[in-house]
Amino acid sequence: MQVDIKTTTVTQLRQTFSHTARAIGGDKPASRYQEATYGMQPLVNFHYRPLWQPEMELYDVRRTAVVMRDWYALKDPRQYYYGSYTITRSRQQEAMEKNLEFVEKRGLLRDLPEPLRAKLIHTLVPLRHLEWGANTNNCYITAYGFGVAITQATMFHAMDRLGLAQYLSRIGLSLDGNSGEALAEGKQLWMHDDTWQGLRRLVENLMVCEDWFELHVAQNLVLDGLLQPLVFQQFERRFSSQHGPALSLVTEFMNNWFEETSRWVDATIKTATAESAANSALIHGWVSHWREAVRVAIAPYADAVFIEDAADALAAVDAQFDSRIAKLGLKAAVDTGIAA
Amino acid sequence: MSAVIKEKDRVFVAFQTNDDTRSIVEAIEADNAEAIVSRYPAMVKIEVPGRLVIRRETIEDLIGRAYDLRELHINLISISGNIEESDDELVLHWNQH
Amino acid sequence: MNMPITPQKPAKKLSLKDNYNLLTRGLGWETSYQDMDKVFAQDKFEGIKIHDWDKWEDPFRLTMDAYWKYQGEKEKKLYAIVDAFQQNNGQFNVTDARYINTLKLFLTGVSPLEYQAHRGFAMVGRNFRGTSARIAAQMQAIDELRHAQTQAHTISHYNKFFSGLHDPTHMFDRVWYLSVPKSYFEDAMSAGPFEFITAISFSFEYVLTNLLFMPFMSGAAYNGDMATVTFGFSAQSDESRHMTLGLEVVKFILEQDPDNVPIVQKWLDKWFWRGYRLLTLVSMMMDYMLPKKVMSWAEAWEMYFEQNGGALFNDLARYGIRMPKYHEVASKEKHRLSHEAWATFYNFSHAAAFHTWVPEESEMKWLAEKYPTTFDSLYRPRFEHWREQQQKGERFSNGTLPMLCQVCQVPMFFTEPDDPTKICFRETTYRDEKFHFCSDGCKDIFGNEPEKYVQAWLPVHQIYQGNCFRPGTDPTAPGFEPLAEVLQYYGFHVGEDGGEYLGSLDARNWTQWTGKPAVAE
Numbered sequence: 001m002q003v004d005i006k007t008t009t010v011t012q013l014r015q016t017f018s019h020t021a022r023a024i025g026g027d028k029p030a031s032r033y034q035e036a037t038y039g040m041q042p043l044v045n046f047h048y049r050p051l052w053q054p055e056m057e058l059y060d061v062r063r064t065a066v067v068m069r070d071w072y073a074l075k076d077p078r079q080y081y082y083g084s085y086t087i088t089r090s091r092q093q094e095a096m097e098k099n100l101e102f103v104e105k106r107g108l109l110r111d112l113p114e115p116l117r118a119k120l121i122h123t124l125v126p127l128r129h130l131e132w133g134a135n136t137n138n139c140y141i142t143a144y145g146f147g148v149a150i151t152q153a154t155m156f157h158a159m160d161r162l163g164l165a166q167y168l169s170r171i172g173l174s175l176d177g178n179s180g181e182a183l184a185e186g187k188q189l190w191m192h193d194d195t196w197q198g199l200r201r202l203v204e205n206l207m208v209c210e211d212w213f214e215l216h217v218a219q220n221l222v223l224d225g226l227l228q229p230l231v232f233q234q235f236e237r238r239f240s241s242q243h244g245p246a247l248s249l250v251t252e253f254m255n256n257w258f259e260e261t262s263r264w265v266d267a268t269i270k271t272a273t274a275e276s277a278a279n280s281a282l283i284h285g286w287v288s289h290w291r292e293a294v295r296v297a298i299a300p301y302a303d304a305v306f307i308e309d310a311a312d313a314l315a316a317v318d319a320q321f322d323s324r325i326a327k328l329g330l331k332a333a334v335d336t337g338i339a340a
Numbered sequence: 341m342s343a344v345i346k347e348k349d350r351v352f353v354a355f356q357t358n359d360d361t362r363s364i365v366e367a368i369e370a371d372n373a374e375a376i377v378s379r380y381p382a383m384v385k386i387e388v389p390g391r392l393v394i395r396r397e398t399i400e401d402l403i404g405r406a407y408d409l410r411e412l413h414i415n416l417i418s419i420s421g422n423i424e425e426s427d428d429e430l431v432l433h434w435n436q437h
Numbered sequence: 438m439n440m441p442i443t444p445q446k447p448a449k450k451l452s453l454k455d456n457y458n459l460l461t462r463g464l465g466w467e468t469s470y471q472d473m474d475k476v477f478a479q480d481k482f483e484g485i486k487i488h489d490w491d492k493w494e495d496p497f498r499l500t501m502d503a504y505w506k507y508q509g510e511k512e513k514k515l516y517a518i519v520d521a522f523q524q525n526n527g528q529f530n531v532t533d534a535r536y537i538n539t540l541k542l543f544l545t546g547v548s549p550l551e552y553q554a555h556r557g558f559a560m561v562g563r564n565f566r567g568t569s570a571r572i573a574a575q576m577q578a579i580d581e582l583r584h585a586q587t588q589a590h591t592i593s594h595y596n597k598f599f600s601g602l603h604d605p606t607h608m609f610d611r612v613w614y615l616s617v618p619k620s621y622f623e624d625a626m627s628a629g630p631f632e633f634i635t636a637i638s639f640s641f642e643y644v645l646t647n648l649l650f651m652p653f654m655s656g657a658a659y660n661g662d663m664a665t666v667t668f669g670f671s672a673q674s675d676e677s678r679h680m681t682l683g684l685e686v687v688k689f690i691l692e693q694d695p696d697n698v699p700i701v702q703k704w705l706d707k708w709f710w711r712g713y714r715l716l717t718l719v720s721m722m723m724d725y726m727l728p729k730k731v732m733s734w735a736e737a738w739e740m741y742f743e744q745n746g747g748a749l750f751n752d753l754a755r756y757g758i759r760m761p762k763y764h765e766v767a768s769k770e771k772h773r774l775s776h777e778a779w780a781t782f783y784n785f786s787h788a789a790a791f792h793t794w795v796p797e798e799s800e801m802k803w804l805a806e807k808y809p810t811t812f813d814s815l816y817r818p819r820f821e822h823w824r825e826q827q828q829k830g831e832r833f834s835n836g837t838l839p840m841l842c843q844v845c846q847v848p849m850f851f852t853e854p855d856d857p858t859k860i861c862f863r864e865t866t867y868r869d870e871k872f873h874f875c876s877d878g879c880k881d882i883f884g885n886e887p888e889k890y891v892q893a894w895l896p897v898h899q900i901y902q903g904n905c906f907r908p909g910t911d912p913t914a915p916g917f918e919p920l921a922e923v924l925q926y927y928g929f930h931v932g933e934d935g936g937e938y939l940g941s942l943d944a945r946n947w948t949q950w951t952g953k954p955a956v957a958e
Contacts, residue, residue: 009950010526016593016596017604039606041606042552042610044610045619045894047893048624049892050626051627058623058627082586083586086508087509089505090505107448129466135575136563139571143556143559143563158575159501162572163501166461169460177446177448178451178459180459201470204468204470205471207468208475349748349751350748356674381655381659382655382670383651410453410497411507414511414514416674417651418676420647422752423496426454
């Protein structure tokens, strides 16, 4: 049944939800991002203290030392809500699937000379575990963080890290003809090889970091900001220039992903830092502390991957990181005087 | 209610009513002789005593193209029973049968 | 390439199962730089014993690429329909504006639970030590965010034209009847990860959720609400995955250690009753609030609990699990639940954010057919009396505040299991204080964890203690009206959001905008 509506007689009562209107400064048309984000999380009148943390409420701002007047200031510049996030990723996975198929069909990785295959296994496959650690950490932030603005983005980020872990696994399978041997070898390396122990120790330390904003800084800004460019820019470029574009094809997603998500990470850190001198001091301290930890953890890995070129590769990502954090209002660790 | 129900507990699956699911329902009816199909507004529910199987090949024969059983999820509304899923079939069953 | 290639054997074809196992299972590791019990600090305190997380089977074996692919497809479809619905003023195609009240209850009472589920599953997705189990929980966590958001986006359009939909989460945190769903979910979230997942994935999603979504969404379709049907059924496609997780998780826990069985049984008893009491709101939605009715609450209970739930518990009997305690009370109540609930909300309608009304004669006929043993004898006379009062301009409403059950927080209107004319009261004393319950089920739950339930933020108590006024309110000021102030605190648009449907702003606008009567013939 179709009703004939004389639209001229219909006066819309309001433009958006009241809680959205309060957040965007009045009753005006709101975006889907805004309606999906503001006010979704419960704020008051909680019934029971958690058995697992009775000193806190279920949702509690005290789970980080960072203080914000408005936690919804930590907006996502990509304006991702579930729909826009999944639709974007589904397009990217389609492209990535094509790349992986192209490489697999032609055996472009599988048929590489043995030393190169071994090099890729040693350099990339254990990273799948590191990504799983990153998934764990972002899941923690999602579970215990405050305000939908940041916790929905970390949810997406957590799932992205699972995706990255699985794409790295696919690279492993592409190298071993789907036997799983490369994955088994990667796990051995991750667990026991000296090259990887610094990074594994770091990831395990992050997994017990209780302050969720510190964890965000340590994982998503510092560790990723140094390691991702080292692997997916420095290593990938060097490898591709010598051995052809197969690796670029199967790491395209990672590269685009890093660029896209850095924008979001930067926006959250910049806003929290600018909020107060106290936040700024905290975040400076965290960046400095974790940067030193990453420096120590990454050195054996860089030495093994880049050999005599390690210092150059590290210097390049260091410079990139310095210029990145300078834009966030953060000074490089050497200037702050805060001891690591 | 038929007498069958006293012998075996039913499993069920429900789909949105649309063009994709027409062939799926048809395939289920073909593969499950005891299927009971009930149609509700916008929803179709299929019950089978004990065990229900959805076969990839039967659907492929009906739609004339390759089918991935994971596509079922797009239109799935509800299920009841233990699930076993492989590349070729999705089975719902109660263990006592 | 500047090196000779070394052709290897062609890649072997992987089945979905092998592919999933390779991509997923080995991702986690036994930590050694930090103690595993510190990394996963929450999965032991409940007493559940897990010996081998690898025994966990994820029947759907979803990898992230497939997740993005299928979910992206669902979202494209859904938003295309939502856009078309808005462009075509689809909100005016529903049966009549009474129908919108089901959406009000849904958006204020159910959508916030989707958000809570999102956070709760993120906790489980962090805290379990098994990789596959965590991934399944994480996928549910992000799905639940999807549901909260798609519901907001769909109902957003109704909010522009109807009352009572404008401030759902603010109301969820405050309003008396919304503390029923809020306390239910917070009860689960404040427990440990195993209880949470048993409560939500199994007891709610697997055992009870069909009672909410199947009749409600079919009801939405039947009443011309294509937007709600679309988000509802689209959400259900995720829900079938969640239900399966619920069944798998319970089987997994039970199979891991016989000591787990009594713990799980206790949770099943608790969460069946908690969930069933929550569904009281759904019963009145089905029998009273849908202008065109799909099936009665009693029929739905028989089909989805007694029959399907019965089959499920037959299946679980091999683990030593029995039907949840007091399931027979729920069956005794099925012929009265919705009537008792609707009558209560009719009484307190002025303090609610949705409208109530006396059912039409044709509806009473339907109710009498569906409830031959109870409706005409017990409930019809009451509705007819209220209709007469209303026709005389004396629409009945109750100016007091109802007493709430300490556990489920529903007003104490339920009747004795074997006497539908006598209100069921139970009470207990804990640390010299008296607590009141609607049923033996709720009293038992309190008795098992009194230190938890004494903490409950009971809305009516809170009002009496003066905690439900906006900041700066002076209760000693002359002419102070407590109830009016409480409604302000709730964020209601007083005079628009609640009260009698006939003559309401919604009813008047409906007639003016569509040219159709406020109550469809």
